[in-house]
Amino acid sequence: MIAAVVVRGASETGHSRALITLRALLPHVGVIDAGTFACDLAGTERVLGAPSRIARRIVERLLRVDAHASVGVAVTPFAARVAAERTGPCETRLVTDAREYLAPLPLEVLPLDEKLSEELALLGLRTVGDFAALPRGAVFERFGRGAARAHALARAEDDSYRGADHRGALPPENPPRRRICARRLWEEPLASRDQLIFALRSALDEISSALAADGLAALRLAVKLEREGAEPLRLERAVLPPTRESAALVRSLRWALEERAHLGRVIGCAVEVREAEPARGRQIGLFAADGARWEEAIASARYLREKLGAGRVLRARVANADARLPERAAEWKEVSS
């Protein structure tokens, strides 16, 4: 069991005092936030008594240092914290079934960013229980890693106590985003554009995996091509709409490379994501099978139209199946969207 302790309006001194008091009482105390602590009660029952009793003792001890604490006890740290936050000062609350407790609560209790909350609301999801009922894989695929973590919290499957800082320091507010880049060096220089595009794919697959792991979509890509006997070639490409799909990244780079008449002999590359934003799922095409990606196909058709000219890349529609002349039976239109 985990006991979450929330000391409301705690100053820096109040936070330190509360931490010292809790450490004197319990063996495992971690800091989640300013004035918010997580205490692992595993193994304390024989010495200190039942969790509800320990919760009361925590409140009493903290009162001695003028800290009005609320204590929530649950199997998961998140449920314990939510219970503590929704309990009055100097009160305790024991949650026996964390998932059941969280289910009727509004989605706002989950750590979701604003856009995702709006998107979930648009999908008709109002409570934590609604969100928890979604399949785990679909949530990860559609909304990214951040949402998948919130989903685990909603399902009472979190183990964030391990993430609490046990030295007593406050966790950083905005952890620095890691740099997403991939490098390749080739033994033999690549002289043809097609070879280069094929070779770049593995680097972009790596970028795509890194983006997927962080729940991000690339908005701007920078490529540096090391060339034999020439200055490195630097390209920068905006990816619109932002994506983490390897195929779309390859397509974007292919078009950038095709704008260059001469690439030289390329011996290495460095691809970096200069700008990224949280990945947003798309309703269509997310779970499409191979060769069933509408956007990819239309993008290729538009590329061909640019290359071949108007009236050459078309879609047909049967306007009148009973027409006597075959040319009147069908209508042709350019591929545009």
Next chain:
Amino acid sequence: MAETVKKGSAQVGATALAEAITRIETRYGTRAVLRGDVAERQDGERRIASGTSLDRVTGGGIRAGEPLAFVGPVTAGKLALALRVAAGAQRDGGMVAWIDPSASFDPLAALRAGVDLDRLVVVRARDADEVLLAGAAALRSEGFRLAVVDTGPSFASRCAVDDLAPLLPVVRGSPAALLVVAEERGRRLALPLVRVEPLGWRERFGRTVGWSFAAAAPASRERALFAVAALGADASDLGTRADLLELAS
């Protein structure tokens, strides 16, 4: 590999492996190296079945990443079969690119064969170079499940089967299959092929109103039989020759 592990850096081994995979993919295409479970899954998913007895001739359907040619004389039924395959490719939501240098694609016939015209892109290429450009773009895009190159009737053809040789390395790394429809097989380019031959004609008042045709792979004794009952009608599947013999006995 053991040495790199000794160095205490798994990253070094991973980089070497990634570079080896890059070299293989550079030479043989992006999907040349796959994890076993992915390869098994894809083998089942990447077959394009037409839903006719043609699938028994082609060994379960046309596999993505492989070329196939339907070869036969004019009006034998090659296009009817190609349209059936296109409809099969669209069954799971796939897109089809129809490269049509002779500008002879008939949307009405396609519709009758079950093709969804909304998921079909027709490219009217003017010469072999444009066919290659369109074919390569379709096969590389990962958006198409099938690319069909209809070389058209030989008297109006702007592209021969031999001209398609540069597409072969492209199709090997593609999630799409390449289907070539031609009157004659290539002289220099050996594509796996299904030969389509007319069997008999049905005449009425001195005019041809229907015919039957067979499709067979050269090395196989299995033949898929089809009949066209009326002009403008879709080809109906009669089954394979073995099926008919079984029925007769």
